Amino acid sequence: MLILVIAVVVRNVTHRLITRVVNRAGNSTSISGRLRRGGPSTDGIDILLNERRKQRxxxxGSVLRHVASIVIMGTAVLTVLxxxxxxxxxLLTSxxxxxxxxGFGAQELVKDFIAGMFMLMEDQYxxxxxxxxxxxxxTVEAVTLRVTRLRDADGRVWYIRNGTITRVGNxxxxxxxxxxxxxxxxDADVPAVRxxxxxVAEDLWNDPEYRESVIVEEPAVFGIEQISDTSVIFRVSAKTLPSRQAEVARELRMRVKAALDGAGIALVA
Known part of the structure; x- marks a missing residue:
C-alpha cells in the first residue's frame, strides 16, 4: 500500500510539473514583431503563432502525462508483485x-504517432x-498525433494520416x-511603364490600411520578367503577412489597372 501511495503522489506531482511547463510554454511572449524589421508586433501573426504554440x-503535455503515468504506475505494480x-x-517475458x-500489427499506427510527435516538436505546421x-x-483545422484535418478551397474536409505525409509546403x-x-x-515605353x-507600389506601401496590418516591407518592381514578340511583361512583388498574399495581389491588380488606364497604356493578352 505504501508503494502504491508513493506512486500516486509521484504521478500527481509529475503531472502538475508537466502542466506548469506546458502552460508556460503555451503562454510565452511572441517575437513575431521581428518580421517587421524590429517594428511593433502584428496582431494577426501574433494570434497565429500563439495558437500554434499553445496547441503544440x-x-x-498530454503525451508526456500519459507516458509518465504508464512508467510510474507500471514500475509500482511490478515492485508490489x-x-x-x-x-x-x-510476466515481463509475456x-x-x-x-x-x-508492434508488428500496428506498424502504421506507430508510424503515424512518431511522425505526429516530430511534426509538433519541429513546428512544421x-x-x-x-x-x-x-x-x-x-487550411489546417486540427492536428493530433495520428491525423491532420484539412479543409480545401471547395469546403471538403480531408483527414490525412501523419505517417503518409512525406513533404509539406507551408x-x-x-x-x-x-x-x-x-x-x-x-513597343511600349519601358522606363515610363516601370x-x-x-x-503604384509606393502608393500601396503608403496606404495605412495595408502598411499597418498586411504588408511587411515596401513592394518592389522587378522590371522586365519576360519578353515575347508581342509583349513585355513586368513583375511587381510585395512581401506580406502569412496567407495574405492573395489579398494584396488583388489590390495590386486593381491599382495597376487603374493606373494603366489613366496613362493610356493597354494590357496585352
Missing part, C-alpha cells in the same frame, strides 16, 4: 512478446496554416509573397 504545447514474492520474470506482436501536404491543399510561416505580372505592348508601376 498541449499535445506534447516483487514484494509479494510473485515471480515477475514470466509483456515483451505481446509488445512485439502489437499548426492550426490555421495553409499547407500543401501532397494529398490535399487547404504558406503561413514567417511571411508570404504576392506578385503580379503586367504584360504591355512590345516608373508608373513604381508609383
Amino acid at each position: 504545447a498541449e499535445t506534447m 516483487d514484494r509479494l514474492t510473485i515471480p515477475i520474470a514470466p 509483456v515483451g512478446i505481446l509488445g512485439v506482436a502489437i 499548426g492550426v490555421g496554416d495553409v499547407i500543401d501536404s501532397g494529398a490535399a491543399i487547404g 504558406e503561413s510561416q514567417g511571411w508570404s509573397r504576392a506578385y503580379i505580372d503586367v504584360p504591355v505592348a512590345y 516608373a508608373l508601376l513604381g508609383r
Whole structure:
C-alpha cells in the first residue's frame, strides 16, 4: 500500500510539473514583431503563432502525462508483485512478446504517432496554416498525433494520416509573397511603364490600411520578367503577412489597372 501511495503522489506531482511547463510554454511572449524589421508586433501573426504554440504545447503535455503515468504506475505494480514474492520474470517475458506482436500489427499506427510527435516538436505546421501536404491543399483545422484535418478551397474536409505525409509546403510561416505580372505592348515605353508601376507600389506601401496590418516591407518592381514578340511583361512583388498574399495581389491588380488606364497604356493578352 505504501508503494502504491508513493506512486500516486509521484504521478500527481509529475503531472502538475508537466502542466506548469506546458502552460508556460503555451503562454510565452511572441517575437513575431521581428518580421517587421524590429517594428511593433502584428496582431494577426501574433494570434497565429500563439495558437500554434499553445496547441503544440498541449499535445506534447498530454503525451508526456500519459507516458509518465504508464512508467510510474507500471514500475509500482511490478515492485508490489516483487514484494509479494510473485515471480515477475514470466510476466515481463509475456509483456515483451505481446509488445512485439502489437508492434508488428500496428506498424502504421506507430508510424503515424512518431511522425505526429516530430511534426509538433519541429513546428512544421499548426492550426490555421495553409499547407500543401501532397494529398490535399487547404487550411489546417486540427492536428493530433495520428491525423491532420484539412479543409480545401471547395469546403471538403480531408483527414490525412501523419505517417503518409512525406513533404509539406507551408504558406503561413514567417511571411508570404504576392506578385503580379503586367504584360504591355512590345513597343511600349519601358522606363515610363516601370516608373508608373513604381508609383503604384509606393502608393500601396503608403496606404495605412495595408502598411499597418498586411504588408511587411515596401513592394518592389522587378522590371522586365519576360519578353515575347508581342509583349513585355513586368513583375511587381510585395512581401506580406502569412496567407495574405492573395489579398494584396488583388489590390495590386486593381491599382495597376487603374493606373494603366489613366496613362493610356493597354494590357496585352
